[in-house]
Amino acid sequence: MLKRLEPFEREDPVSVLRNFISGGGYAPGDRLPAERELIVSLDMSRATLRKALDVLERDGTIWRHVGKGTFIASQGGPDGAAHLLELGRHLTPVKMTRARLCIEPAIAREAAINASRESILTINTIKDRARNATSWADYEAEDDHLHRAIAVATDNPLLVGIFDQLNQVRRAVALGNVVRGSERPPENHSSFTEHERITAAIESRDPSGAEAAMRQHIASVSARLFGED
Incomplete structure (x- = not known):
């Protein structure tokens, strides 16, 4: 069963979602819980959750497949993104x-x-x-x-x-x-x-x-x- 986060943990939806992923032991290729479960667990509205998911999708942390769900990308997270951005500068x-x-x-x-x-x-x-x-x-x-x-x-x-x-x-x-x-x-x-x-x-x-x-x-x-x- 997913853990419900306390109010003080919900100030930044993107950070909350990142912490949920890092704390959940998810590996590249793993599928995240369905949106309806995340809404309850993270105590977010659907619109707020989807905006946070959009941010993580843009930075390569996750990828989404219509009808199949949301998955952890092969090289997600801020460290991987920073490495790729540095590569791009050269x-x-x-x-x-x-x-x-x-x-x-x-x-x-x-x-x-x-x-x-x-x-x-x-x-x-x-x-x-x-x-x-x-x-x-x-x-x-x-x-x-x-x-x-x-x-x-x-x-x-x-x-x-x-x-x-x-x-x-x-x-x-x-x-x-x-x-x-x-x-x-x-x-x-x-x-x-x-x-x-x-x-x-x-x-x-x-x-x-x-x-x-x-x-x-x-x-x-x-x-x-x-x-x-």
């Missing part, structure tokens, strides 16, 4: 792009083979949210979510863990190297069309098409942001 944009080209097209291919109907619905929902973003910050958050949803759609925890680590390094490389000239993505932002091609290939179970579309997307983003082909 990596050039072109080397980051080459790493992405080695990994993400293969992930898209696996997603086209293994994605569940729920995963495809999630991917399409996030793709539409990215297109409708009203600021670059919102767009970039949804873009992160989209690429991660594609990794989750592979139904392979190892690939999700690899993606999480790659994405943390990518964020560190982009920090300070990307300058936006507008408040929000323009209507003709090329990534919108590229996302459509990727998601359409995954939905139509076209592994080669998904792989090629992801490869073209990453090359296009690199050329646009860093001036590299």
